[in-house]
Each structure stands twice: as C-alpha cells, then as structure tokens.
Amino acid sequence: MVTIRHNIDPVKFKFFWTKYVREGDLSHHCAACVKGSWSKKFCAAWNKDPKTDEPLSFAPTITFDEQPQGSFRAIYICGVFKQGFSTKKNYPHNVHCAIIPAEGQTDVYEFDGWRIEIDGGYVDRIPTEEELPERFFNTPYDYHYYTCRIFRWMVGHFYPELLKTK
Secondary structure, three states: OOEEEEOOOHHHEEEEEEEEEEEEOOOOOHHHHEEEEEOOOOOHHHOEOOOOOOEOOOOOEEEOOOOOOOOOOEEEEEEEEOOOHHHOOOHHHOEEEEEEEEEEEEEEEEEOOEEEEEEEEEEEOOOOHHHOOHHHHOOOOOHHHHOOHHHHHHHHHHOHHHOOOO
C-alpha cells in the first residue's frame, strides 16, 4: 500500500488532483488520458471549505487505500499552479508525480519546494517531448498532447514501445 508524507499546500494550486490509474488512452490528453478512479483524500475538489470554496489543507500523511491493491497500476498526482495561470506562466511550476506501487520500496519526489516521501512505491519517469514519435506531432494530435506531461507519462508507461530509443 502506498503512503506518502508531503508538504503540498492546495491553496497554491488552481487544480490539484490524484488518480488511481488503470490504463492509458491515446485519444486524449490531460486527466482524460489516464483511466481510473479519483482519490478523494488527495484532491482539492473534495477538500474545500464550504464557506469560502477554498481548498483545505491536506493531512500531512496520506495512505492510498481508496481502491483495492492490484486494481490500479499507478497513482498520478497533478497540481496546476495558481500563480501565473491566466498568462500560462505557471507551466514550469505544475506538479506531476506518477507513483508506481511496489511493496517495500521508498522514494522521494522533490520539485519547486514541494516534497513527497513515498512508502510502498517509487516515482516513474516522465518522457521528454523528444522521446515521442513523430505521429504525436501531427493531426489529430497537437501541442496540447506533446506538451502534456500526463500524456507523455501515459505513453511511456502504457505504450513504451512507441517511444524513440536513443
């Protein structure tokens, strides 16, 4: 079972969600390309103050036990940074962390001042744009696909044979 300890502050994010990922879908990008169930424990939409509609702080330790073990292949955490959202200057500050469950393993994800310590899993790598094959740079795909880190991770994880080898 995956458990994390973190310092994520959901107030800093326009969107913050986590998904138990079962499979990938090449016909979509963003959250729609990773098929699975949403976590209610580590998702700002389900943790809001009813009076202000602002996200509440997450518990500093989260155990991902909302779905049966073995029913998903990864846990994907995405945070779209609020500052710079309207001008699209937030992209370099968006959080993307794919965790692969693995009993007995530990890992640490550190990015832009955020820290997630992982027990029971490890962080999976997100391929670069350069690793994607040419097909993802042509219609029906566009920059929404090849710049999307969720899409790139999904391709690398579920369709690794499609990636360019070095």
